[in-house]
Amino acid sequence: MRIGTTLAYAADPRGGADDVAAWEQDGLDVVWVSEAYGFDAPTVMGYLAARTSRVHIGSAILPIYSRTPALLAQTAAGLDAMSGGxxxxxxxxxxxxxxxxWHGVAYDRPLARTREVIDICRRVWRRExxxxxxxxxxxxPPGEGTGLGKPLKILTHPVRDRIPIHVASLGDRNVRMTAEIADxxxxxxxxxxxxxxxxxxxxxxxxxxRPxxxxxLEVVAGGPLAIGPDVTGLRDLARPLIALYVGGMGAxxxxxxxxxxxxxxxxxxxxRIQDLYLAGRKAEAAAAVPAELLERTSxxxxxxxVRDRVQEFRDAGVTVLNVAPLGDDPRRLVAAVADMAR
Known part of the structure; x- marks a missing residue:
């Protein structure tokens, strides 16, 4: 099982890159870069490629609606070239x-779009x-544009003709599709x-x-990480984020x-979390997050x-344990959990 971490939306990207460069020496295997409606992920990912030598660099996630399939493929191929695969x-x-x-694009047919985007990206990297x-x-086709468009293939030669594609999914149909076609x-x-x-x-x-x-199938999951005799109170730090997603990320x-x-x-x-959050009572929504959930997802x-928890994630099929180190000594935490995972 490998170890990963995610750079949060609001993180200072340059400071985050400093952390990742240090954690790479301590056993970090994968870093994920968030986007949402903050800084764009590819810019930060390119900087990370220049600051690291071994860690794999992933977007988590690039929305399928914000870029054309060809641009998604070009972006991944460019990052793959800059990072050496x-x-x-x-x-x-x-x-x-x-x-x-934020993007002003209709949210329609997400599963069909995801499937098509993945297929197009893979064909681009094969230089079809x-x-x-x-x-x-x-x-x-004529009637939808000037009629002057022509079939093209990528000008450059990608480092790999098969860049791993990971999909963020929760619903049954989306998870089923992910298990079928994603890496x-x-x-x-x-x-x-x-x-x-x-x-x-x-x-x-x-x-x-699945072919x-x-x-x-790689499975990337984990949660906040802290090790010590008196650290259980740190679980509460996850309350606002969970309340945001459960209460505010959707109607x-x-x-x-x-x-x-x-x-x-x-x-x-x-x-209750949703009602409180949508009413603007965010602190109360955070307080309503079940303590058991905080424990089970951290x-x-x-x-x-923590060693037993690492084993639970491994036994559940997790192949990349994604952690958010908390406290004053994140390097020690990354090194410790990397040792546990291996």
Whole structure:
């Protein structure tokens, strides 16, 4: 099992790169760069490529609606060239609030778009002459443009003709598609004890259709990390983020994170968090996050406890343990959990 971490939306990218360069020496294997409606991820990822030599660099995530499939492929190929073959293209649909509110693009047919984007990216990296007759029309036919478009292939030669594609997904249909066609899966709020109950059937159905040449599905999951006898209170630091997603990342009846909490067995708590958050009572929403959920989605406690938690994630099928080190000595934490994972 490898070790990863994520640079948060609001993080100072230059300071974050300093941290990643140090953590690479301590055993960090993968760094993920968030985007949402903050800094764009590829700029930060390029800087990370220049500051590191071994760690793999992934987007978590680039929304499929904010860039054309060809540009997503070009971006990943450029990063792969700059990093010497260390790029991971993390994709996701995001949600209507960001896609329609920030990008001004209709949020429609996310599964079909994701499937088509993945197929086009892989054809670009193989340097195929690009044509497509689906949601993305390549080239645009007469009547939808000037009629002057021509089939093209990427000018440059990608370092790899198969850059790993990871997909962020939560719903059954999306998880099933991810297990079928993606190289990796990026779930959220992953509880290793309950993940099988929530996603097991969807994963099994997708894996049953998975082409053999894709290899095993990578699973990237974890949570906040702190090791020591008196650190359990640090779990509360995750409350505002969980409340933001469960309460504010989507409208009532259209919030994937709210639905996930319900599937984990917290329907009343999910409703309360959402109601409080949408009413502007964010602190109360954070306080309503179940303590059990905080415990089950983190790695915080004495060393023996954290070691057992690492094993739980491994036993659940997690291949990249993604951690957010808390406290004054993150390098020690990364080194310790890297040792546990190996």
């Amino acid at each position: 260390r790029a991971i293209l993390g994709l996701g649909a995001s949600g209507p609030q960001v896609i329609e509110g 002459t690009l044509t497509n007759d689906g949601l993305y029309r390549l080239p645009l 990796g899966w990026l779930p959220f709020l992953y509880d290793p004890q309950r993940a099988g109950d929530v996603w097991g059937d969807a994963l099994a159905a997708g894996l049953a259709k 053999a040449d894709l290899g095993p 009532k009846g259209r919030n994937f994170y709210h639905d996930l909490l319900c599937r984990y067995g917290y329907p009343a708590e999910a409703d 790695l915080i406690g004495p060393e023996s406890y």
